[in-house]
Amino acid sequence: MMFNETKTHEVTVDVVIFTIQDGRLKVLLVKRASEPFKGRWAIPGGFIRLSENLDSAALRILKEKTAVQNIYLEQLYTFGDPLRYPNSRVITCAYFALIRSDDLKLGFDQGTQVTEVEWHKVYSLPQLAFDHKEIIEYSIKRMRERLEISPIAFQLLPEKFTLTELQHSYELILAKKLDKRNFRKKIMSLDMLKELDEFSKSGSKRPARLYKFDEINLNSKRGHFFS
Amino acid sequence: MMFNETKTHEVTVDVVIFTIQDGRLKVLLVKRASEPFKGRWAIPGGFIRLSENLDSAALRILKEKTAVQNIYLEQLYTFGDPLRYPNSRVITCAYFALIRSDDLKLGFDQGTQVTEVEWHKVYSLPQLAFDHKEIIEYSIKRMRERLEISPIAFQLLPEKFTLTELQHSYELILAKKLDKRNFRKKIMSLDMLKELDEFSKSGSKRPARLYKFDEINLNSKRGHFFS
DNA sequence: GCAAAAGTGTTCAATGTACACCCATGC
DNA sequence: GCATGGGTGTACATTGAACACTTTTGC
Numbered sequence: 001m002m003f004n005e006t007k008t009h010e011v012t013v014d015v016v017i018f019t020i021q022d023g024r025l026k027v028l029l030v031k032r033a034s035e036p037f038k039g040r041w042a043i044p045g046g047f048i049r050l051s052e053n054l055d056s057a058a059l060r061i062l063k064e065k066t067a068v069q070n071i072y073l074e075q076l077y078t079f080g081d082p083l084r085y086p087n088s089r090v091i092t093c094a095y096f097a098l099i100r101s102d103d104l105k106l107g108f109d110q111g112t113q114v115t116e117v118e119w120h121k122v123y124s125l126p127q128l129a130f131d132h133k134e135i136i137e138y139s140i141k142r143m144r145e146r147l148e149i150s151p152i153a154f155q156l157l158p159e160k161f162t163l164t165e166l167q168h169s170y171e172l173i174l175a176k177k178l179d180k181r182n183f184r185k186k187i188m189s190l191d192m193l194k195e196l197d198e199f200s201k202s203g204s205k206r207p208a209r210l211y212k213f214d215e216i217n218l219n220s221k222r223g224h225f226f227s
Numbered sequence: 228m229m230f231n232e233t234k235t236h237e238v239t240v241d242v243v244i245f246t247i248q249d250g251r252l253k254v255l256l257v258k259r260a261s262e263p264f265k266g267r268w269a270i271p272g273g274f275i276r277l278s279e280n281l282d283s284a285a286l287r288i289l290k291e292k293t294a295v296q297n298i299y300l301e302q303l304y305t306f307g308d309p310l311r312y313p314n315s316r317v318i319t320c321a322y323f324a325l326i327r328s329d330d331l332k333l334g335f336d337q338g339t340q341v342t343e344v345e346w347h348k349v350y351s352l353p354q355l356a357f358d359h360k361e362i363i364e365y366s367i368k369r370m371r372e373r374l375e376i377s378p379i380a381f382q383l384l385p386e387k388f389t390l391t392e393l394q395h396s397y398e399l400i401l402a403k404k405l406d407k408r409n410f411r412k413k414i415m416s417l418d419m420l421k422e423l424d425e426f427s428k429s430g431s432k433r434p435a436r437l438y439k440f441d442e443i444n445l446n447s448k449r450g451h452f453f454s
Numbered sequence: 455g456c457a458a459a460a461g462t463g464t465t466c467a468a469t470g471t472a473c474a475c476c477c478a479t480g481c
Numbered sequence: 482g483c484a485t486g487g488g489t490g491t492a493c494a495t496t497g498a499a500c501a502c503t504t505t506t507g508c
Contacts, residue, residue, distance in 0.1 A: 078302065091275075189469095202479075202485090208487055429460095433505040
């Protein structure tokens with residue numbers, strides 16, 4: 001009977017956490033300490049508590065791993081193939097998160113199935129547990145779609161940043177070069193940045209003006225970015 | 228302990244099924260035969276079987292209600308607020324489906340909690356059970372986004388249709404009027420339609436040429452529709 | 455012949471894209 | 482003074498938006 005069949009489903013939330021570190025787009029992976037896939041790298045995740053909604057569960061998992069403050073968090077997709085998890089039925093609701101590189105320090109790991117937590121380059125990943133490769137690929141696709149409509153790349157940068165840094169973060173996500181003048185024209189026309197009277201302390205080169213994200217004007221414009 | 232806590236989660240799949248009937252955008256609702264929300268209208272849904280993936284579960288629910296052949300089916304979002312379902316924790320993975328108006332006849336209802344199945348006008352719905360109003364609103368939003376990138380409105384029409392019928396289906400989903408000449412220019416530039424040598428048998432007016440969807444050229448173009 | 459929907463192009467505005475040189479600084 | 486990245490504008494192509502009249506048919 002259909003209803004009883006469901007009693008053994010388990011539901012987890014997995015979070016693909018991106019940041020930029022050393023000029024690379026990176027994703028946070030944990031090394032599994034137990035079977036199945038003991039020793040393999042995996043996306044951080046955990047079971048959903050009865051009293052929390054899905055977003056809260058994702059946020060909790062994120063905070064267990066990263067001690068992060070400012071985040072972009074979005075539900076990605078729910079993966080439920082019966083064979084995705086060996087020997088049991090686990091449905092996972094996947095999220096993706098962007099965190100600022102100045103919130104990078106890893107948090108205390110409270111999981112029981114995990115030994116190590118590490119940032120990995122998105123474009124050269126190790127072998128992953130379960131269907132986590134597919135989940136990461138899907139989240140990259142979604143992140144690119146988002147970037148074309150909304151300026152989420154701010155979430156990867158420190159509070160104050162230069163236009164070149166912003167452009168680099170777009171380029172890392174889209175995996176292609178953008179034209180400097182067109183990029184600046186577009187960004188400026190969106191009226192989302194606040195020009196500061198501060199400059200980057202550079203090495204032997206001209207200092208760059210710093211900007212910060214100006215929330216007031218967000219959502220006031222539309223249009224697609226660099227599609 | 229976190230792991231045991233999850234044992235009482237239940238997971239369902241709910242499917243928002245759209246069609247066009249009598250020149251209106253409609254959604255399929257079922258009247259609940261048991262508590263909670265006995266007597267209220269709800270989106271069709273059901274528990275996921277252990278052996279099926281989420282897409283299959285959605286398709287099964289769709290077929291129980293509509294006896295449909297050609298469909299567009301897409302995972303929408305997973306809703307998991309602890310309070311969305313009274314007295315138990317039910318997480319639902321919502322889908323939305325578009326079905327052709329010539330596949331309209333309702334199927335045999337195999338559910339146990341349902342008495343009636345009916346098409347309701349999307350833009351004037353009765354009071355709904357659970358968070359189903361929110362789910363339908365979310366699916367309309369998603370359907371509009373899809374329509375701007377991809378020609379899913381075909382899925383609501385019979386195999387052969389006129390350009391005016393196609394335009395009407397766009398207008399119903401977007402809830403706004405479109406310019407006839409611009410619409411035709413755009414649709415034609417996408418090279419997705421096959422011009423037939425047949426014409427609509429009309430009443431007292433000029434017959435309109437029939438077209439059908441030409442799958443060969445799908446995905447070969449990009450660009451946004453009527454944003 | 456008239457009512458009713460089918461069908462058809464042009465103009466203008468906005469947006470995206472390609473492209474090259476001077477500037478300010480630290481050494 | 483030179484190496485390094487910072488900063489700037491114009492011309493062209495593509496796309497979206499506004500807009501009105503003629504054609505074909507059934508009655």
